[in-house]
Amino acid sequence: MDTKHAAATGAARETAVYTHGHHESVLRSHRWRTAENSAAYLLGELRPGAAVLDVGCGPGTITADLAERVAPGGRVTGVDAAEDVLAQARAHAQQRGLGGAVSFAVADVHALDFPYDSFDVVHAHQVLQHVGDPVRALREMRRVCRPGGVVAARDADYAAMTWYPATPGLDTWLDLYRRVARANGGEPDAGRHLRAWARQAGFTDVTSSATAWCFAAPEETAWWSSLWADRTQSSSYADTAVRGGHATPADLAAAAEAWHTWGTAPDAWFAVLNAEILCRA
Numbered sequence: 001m002d003t004k005h006a007a008a009t010g011a012a013r014e015t016a017v018y019t020h021g022h023h024e025s026v027l028r029s030h031r032w033r034t035a036e037n038s039a040a041y042l043l044g045e046l047r048p049g050a051a052v053l054d055v056g057c058g059p060g061t062i063t064a065d066l067a068e069r070v071a072p073g074g075r076v077t078g079v080d081a082a083e084d085v086l087a088q089a090r091a092h093a094q095q096r097g098l099g100g101a102v103s104f105a106v107a108d109v110h111a112l113d114f115p116y117d118s119f120d121v122v123h124a125h126q127v128l129q130h131v132g133d134p135v136r137a138l139r140e141m142r143r144v145c146r147p148g149g150v151v152a153a154r155d156a157d158y159a160a161m162t163w164y165p166a167t168p169g170l171d172t173w174l175d176l177y178r179r180v181a182r183a184n185g186g187e188p189d190a191g192r193h194l195r196a197w198a199r200q201a202g203f204t205d206v207t208s209s210a211t212a213w214c215f216a217a218p219e220e221t222a223w224w225s226s227l228w229a230d231r232t233q234s235s236s237y238a239d240t241a242v243r244g245g246h247a248t249p250a251d252l253a254a255a256a257e258a259w260h261t262w263g264t265a266p267d268a269w270f271a272v273l274n275a276e277i278l279c280r281a
């Protein structure tokens, strides 16, 4: 039996908790994402008529962009472990007049409910860092991708985030975030692992790259700092940080304050390094 078919045996179920949840402060950043600013490495692989699976699609702005890129005749399926966010993704696709080309369903990337070889492109943006078994997830993405198709993933690497000016409270925030994400079963420094995970999942043709998001204009630093300040105090992350004994509400308030301090600093600048893999199935 080849490794692709061997991969499907055995039960698989998610064991990690999605660190961010879908609070408004989280979706504020997810809705900003486009195929251009978040999936540029994949665009050359998209053809009219292609069948695309977008795993962990969240509120679906990238999903909708992918649908426009495979028109006419293409179809995109967005799946996510959380039903509540799919309602928003459906509404977004409808608003953009893409209702016929896009469909959504609840699914766990470790056990996708699709036959072998169902899609030309299988994509996951900022998802593998949150799952309990990213290698299993990539095997499952490979299973549903047709031979010659592409499995694509992009993830940030939290330890590689960098900013100016030095803001000690943000060092504390980053350390806390990485501890909470790991306690939830994820890998916050996923970016540096992607290539290795892909090879462990059985891919032999893997192209690796990296691109950054950079927030430097005053309106960008105001947006980025306020959404992180709000996330730090009001999202599922805040709940798990406190319930897990990693931080007190006062610690989270201090981290939020550090974000505001950084965001209003003259010459504030922040970069998020994102790793990317394009794996030929």
Ligand SMILES: C[S@@+](CC[C@H](N)C(=O)[O-])C[C@H]1O[C@@H](n2cnc3c(N)ncnc32)[C@H](O)[C@@H]1O
Pocket: 014, 018, 030, 031, 033, 055, 056, 057, 058, 059, 060, 061, 062, 079, 080, 081, 082, 085, 107, 108, 109, 110, 124, 125, 126, 127, 130, 131, 132
């Ligand atoms: C950081 S968000 C990214 C959303 C979207 N891809 C984007 O970039 O805007 C991660 C998404 O993955 C989903 N997710 C987490 N674990 C998952 C799993 N095991 N299977 C499918 N989706 C999962 C979460 O519910 C969340 O919507």
